[in-house]
Amino acid sequence: MSETISPAVHADLPADLYGLVAEFDTQEGVEAAADAARKAGYQVMDAYTPYPVEGLDEKLGFTPTRLGWIVLAAGIAGALGGFFMQYYANVVFYPLNIGGKPLNSWPNWIVITFEMTVLFSAFTAGLFMLGRNGLPRPYHPIFNTPGFENATRDRFFLCIEARDERFDLQGTRSFLEEQSPLRISEVEQ
Amino acid sequence: MSVRTPSMQETHRVIGRGQTSAGIDDTVNTPVLVGPGRTPRWWWIGMGISLSLLALYLVSIVVLITTGTGIWGNNIPVAWGMPIINFVWWIGIGHAGTLISAALLLFRQPWRTSINRFAEAMTIFAVVNAGLYPILHLGRPWVFYWLLPYPNTYGLFPQFRSPLDWDLFAIGTYASVSVLFWFIGLIPDLATLRDRSTSKFQRLLYGALALGWNGSAKAWQRYQRAYLLLAALSFPLVLSVHSTIAMDFAVSQVPGWNNTIMPPYFVAGAVFAGFAMVLILAIPLRKAFHLENLITMRHLDNSAKLMLATGMIVVYGYFVELFDAWYSGVEFERFMALNRVFGADHWWAFWLLILANGVAIQPLWFRAVRQSPLALFIISIIVSIGMWLERFVIVAVTLTKDFLLSSWGDYVSTFWDWSLFAGTFGMFGTLFLLFIRLLPSIATTEVKELAHHDAHHGSDPFEDVRHDVMTQKGGAA
Numbered sequence: 001m002s003e004t005i006s007p008a009v010h011a012d013l014p015a016d017l018y019g020l021v022a023e024f025d026t027q028e029g030v031e032a033a034a035d036a037a038r039k040a041g042y043q044v045m046d047a048y049t050p051y052p053v054e055g056l057d058e059k060l061g062f063t064p065t066r067l068g069w070i071v072l073a074a075g076i077a078g079a080l081g082g083f084f085m086q087y088y089a090n091v092v093f094y095p096l097n098i099g100g101k102p103l104n105s106w107p108n109w110i111v112i113t114f115e116m117t118v119l120f121s122a123f124t125a126g127l128f129m130l131g132r133n134g135l136p137r138p139y140h141p142i143f144n145t146p147g148f149e150n151a152t153r154d155r156f157f158l159c160i161e162a163r164d165e166r167f168d169l170q171g172t173r174s175f176l177e178e179q180s181p182l183r184i185s186e187v188e189q
Numbered sequence: 190m191s192v193r194t195p196s197m198q199e200t201h202r203v204i205g206r207g208q209t210s211a212g213i214d215d216t217v218n219t220p221v222l223v224g225p226g227r228t229p230r231w232w233w234i235g236m237g238i239s240l241s242l243l244a245l246y247l248v249s250i251v252v253l254i255t256t257g258t259g260i261w262g263n264n265i266p267v268a269w270g271m272p273i274i275n276f277v278w279w280i281g282i283g284h285a286g287t288l289i290s291a292a293l294l295l296f297r298q299p300w301r302t303s304i305n306r307f308a309e310a311m312t313i314f315a316v317v318n319a320g321l322y323p324i325l326h327l328g329r330p331w332v333f334y335w336l337l338p339y340p341n342t343y344g345l346f347p348q349f350r351s352p353l354d355w356d357l358f359a360i361g362t363y364a365s366v367s368v369l370f371w372f373i374g375l376i377p378d379l380a381t382l383r384d385r386s387t388s389k390f391q392r393l394l395y396g397a398l399a400l401g402w403n404g405s406a407k408a409w410q411r412y413q414r415a416y417l418l419l420a421a422l423s424f425p426l427v428l429s430v431h432s433t434i435a436m437d438f439a440v441s442q443v444p445g446w447n448n449t450i451m452p453p454y455f456v457a458g459a460v461f462a463g464f465a466m467v468l469i470l471a472i473p474l475r476k477a478f479h480l481e482n483l484i485t486m487r488h489l490d491n492s493a494k495l496m497l498a499t500g501m502i503v504v505y506g507y508f509v510e511l512f513d514a515w516y517s518g519v520e521f522e523r524f525m526a527l528n529r530v531f532g533a534d535h536w537w538a539f540w541l542l543i544l545a546n547g548v549a550i551q552p553l554w555f556r557a558v559r560q561s562p563l564a565l566f567i568i569s570i571i572v573s574i575g576m577w578l579e580r581f582v583i584v585a586v587t588l589t590k591d592f593l594l595s596s597w598g599d600y601v602s603t604f605w606d607w608s609l610f611a612g613t614f615g616m617f618g619t620l621f622l623l624f625i626r627l628l629p630s631i632a633t634t635e636v637k638e639l640a641h642h643d644a645h646h647g648s649d650p651f652e653d654v655r656h657d658v659m660t661q662k663g664g665a666a
Contacts, residue, residue, distance in 0.1 A: 047406040050381070052413050053409070056406045057407065060406055060407075062406065062407055065411045067418070086349040089349060093346065094346055098348070105350060109349055115361075116358070118425070118429075119362045122369060122418075122419055125419055129373070129412055129414070129415035132411055133411055135376075135400040142403055143403065153211055153381065153384065154210035154214075
């Protein structure tokens, strides 16, 4: 989602308009509408579905998530941190001769190194996902959509946001009507 | 497409035919969302029993802390008695939950959904019990944090070369990552509950827990990637946890413990015991909440097959242990093996475990047995007892007679050993009953995705072929 789009181009729109939301009763309906919207040049939009729909992110023109790389970095940090925590404790800070083993007896440290790798990368995956999704977030304009409680049940929603350059109350509404939704709602901020 | 005959019993399908998103929601969430007055009676009875046992647990812990570990039967030479047996038993049970959620997700097994959520809950509650045992066994449980590396005025660090510290890291990571995996998986289902709430309390509870989830495509994209990564991390983690516990034994010099087969054999045993517990919980749960269309015979059948496979690996482990003892040529190893099998004090434990873990699972080769919930339930209970006996033989029987005749001793458990063990069931039961009452025991979003796939592509590529064959045989079409 681009932050550079200026709301000034839409000076004619109601100031508190968040976007136009179309409601569908099938997964195929929202998929076709998302595809058509991207082809019509809309960029600032999102779909809301009760379960993950494979390929819907591509139809909406989203770039792939970079979460994997962040998790990889966290895993490496966890591995190095885990290993050198033990190295520091047993070699540098408090060297202790246990059964004649070398101070740097690294095979004994593999288990904790592995566990620290998993701990760091797992929590990074979970918490970064939440953070990038803006959660926890008690308020979101999309919840003003009439009937949106069914977005977690069996309805599928497509929202074209008013921030979009091509957004035009009449034009966008008639575009969405062509997608044969159950209903179209104007949603406030 | 041939005409569907709904009356025919279908045992191959992952979920029943014709499931809709709204139908799945209602089936799973209605028992969660009904008011307190409509809680079923069996739930109150179960909760009463669990809370009584939980009270016993708390009493046992208070007596333990005020008196000391002398109230237990473990002493030298058997310093690891029932606390460690029960610790290994409980943590083993937890492993099936992670395996179902993580490994089966990575292997793209559709039957994973609809049993993964309660199996993950089972994991967490089993780990709670398991994790408390070594801490209580420390003797001075209030200083357990000395095992953690933290800056302290003594200028000391824990001994990282010790498997007991590996344990702390393994179990700590396992417990926290399991809770994270479970909670991340629950978020969309909590949002579903939030939107179906019927009271202010429910709206507040589920609204707060759902963190504002709105199911946007961008959120799902990141969510699915994070979930896949968590699964990919949890799978090796679960293998490492029981391997680490096995190394608590294998790294020592005690005859019968110092053995390279211990880690894989312990992991197989954990999965074996875990699937037994999954069946013990799933069979009454699907009945009580009328989930037969979501937790189907296919789930029970597949769990039984995995139980059989891992059980046979465990039995192989018993034979390798005996073979190793003979092949090593070490006098003490050979004596240990003979003592386990024929020793005057505890021979019965070895033969009972062979009976429970080796013989009792053999009926699972037959489809008719795997299709009978009652038979599976009974076999699972036998397996759970058998796996407890296995840990009894490994931990206690091995320690009674080691190198020196002068240091031989016996092991007799006490009332407090058993009261604490009974109490852990109270802890487990209380948490599990709270879970099935307050949270959805089936991952509704995942089952919805599966139902959509099912409606358009069928349960598997051969579904229609098999359907036609079956209807011709039965003449029902």
